[in-house]
Amino acid sequence: MSRNLRINFPRYFNFGNGVLSQLSEDISTYSYKEVLILSIAPLRDAIRPLIESIEEANVKVYLDESIVQEPTFDDFNRVYNAYKSCNIDAVIGIGGGSVLDVAKLVASLLNNDQSLEQIVGNGLLKKRTKDLICVPATAGTGSEVSPNAILVDYEGQKKGIISPFLVPDMVYADPLLTVSIPQAITAATGIDALTHCLEAYTNRYSQEFIDMYAYKGMQLISSNLVEAVKDGNNIEARSNVALGSLLGGFCLGPVNTAGVHALSYPLGSMFHLPHGLSNAILLPHVMEFNYQSNVKKYAEVALALGCLKLESDEETALSGISKIKQLMVDCAIPSRLRDLNIPKDAIPTMAADAMKITRLLVNNPREINLKDAIEIFEKAY
Numbered sequence: 001m002s003r004n005l006r007i008n009f010p011r012y013f014n015f016g017n018g019v020l021s022q023l024s025e026d027i028s029t030y031s032y033k034e035v036l037i038l039s040i041a042p043l044r045d046a047i048r049p050l051i052e053s054i055e056e057a058n059v060k061v062y063l064d065e066s067i068v069q070e071p072t073f074d075d076f077n078r079v080y081n082a083y084k085s086c087n088i089d090a091v092i093g094i095g096g097g098s099v100l101d102v103a104k105l106v107a108s109l110l111n112n113d114q115s116l117e118q119i120v121g122n123g124l125l126k127k128r129t130k131d132l133i134c135v136p137a138t139a140g141t142g143s144e145v146s147p148n149a150i151l152v153d154y155e156g157q158k159k160g161i162i163s164p165f166l167v168p169d170m171v172y173a174d175p176l177l178t179v180s181i182p183q184a185i186t187a188a189t190g191i192d193a194l195t196h197c198l199e200a201y202t203n204r205y206s207q208e209f210i211d212m213y214a215y216k217g218m219q220l221i222s223s224n225l226v227e228a229v230k231d232g233n234n235i236e237a238r239s240n241v242a243l244g245s246l247l248g249g250f251c252l253g254p255v256n257t258a259g260v261h262a263l264s265y266p267l268g269s270m271f272h273l274p275h276g277l278s279n280a281i282l283l284p285h286v287m288e289f290n291y292q293s294n295v296k297k298y299a300e301v302a303l304a305l306g307c308l309k310l311e312s313d314e315e316t317a318l319s320g321i322s323k324i325k326q327l328m329v330d331c332a333i334p335s336r337l338r339d340l341n342i343p344k345d346a347i348p349t350m351a352a353d354a355m356k357i358t359r360l361l362v363n364n365p366r367e368i369n370l371k372d373a374i375e376i377f378e379k380a381y
Contacts, residue, residue: 097141140189142249
């Protein structure tokens, strides 16, 4: 099954080790008077040369480092209200997906008569008048190239905002920024990126054009993530995982994710489990539920993950699920919800909440009902 294909790429894209310095050189050509940089405190030293170069070009810089976890509506409102009266020409997001998502939304709603509540959903954002530059500092979310932003609403539910106006104008993806990321975050965000690729490839609405990105992304991440986790200074491994993450980000707009992400949302909203970790724990169990819906595709996933082709597609597909489980062991990712102090009696509520994420569940190659969701959570427990 397929839909019409529509992809919104960034207008300008730069990938490679050290390209953050290219942004420093380019910024003076953009004729900005005031810019807002959203980042995180651990990156302060890494981005200091950029800030200095912007200020040397007589551009006023506002620096906000207040986004430190998965953002809520309140987090967005706090940042937005702090700068809405400034004459900001561009918003620069430098960080992980949480920072980038807020940067994308702030840039979109400055000088805009729409409110946050009015743009929640798909295609409701009508315009963006401020330039948007994204610089990913983790290899996981793909937010730097996607049309998506995710926030937790006032009731604790994750909500998606999807719009072509959330695709940045300019992207500077510098793998060197990921070198300082701790092992646990490297592992979880890497599996998150792998899940983006895998869920796009096996999606009910998969597209051959996007399959190329998804397949290559799975190859790059699966063959380099363990080394990137074990040796954070391995620049080649870091670069390959970052590129795989980027390819996964390109999958998010035209195809998007499916059951793994839908079921992971309650873990984040109810227990504040990091998004990548939630996906990692659920991924093999959702794969076990899904693979018979398209054995051939799941066999191809196994090959992308580095498995050998076995006598049948089903054997090959099952080896891919085993490979994911081993990847989690090798990356020291917890494999069970009970290991993270998630109470078992919360499973029915989590399953019911997951059923509300219809925009993702509809993409799953096999229909997931409430009973199925409960069983998947129980297997992950």
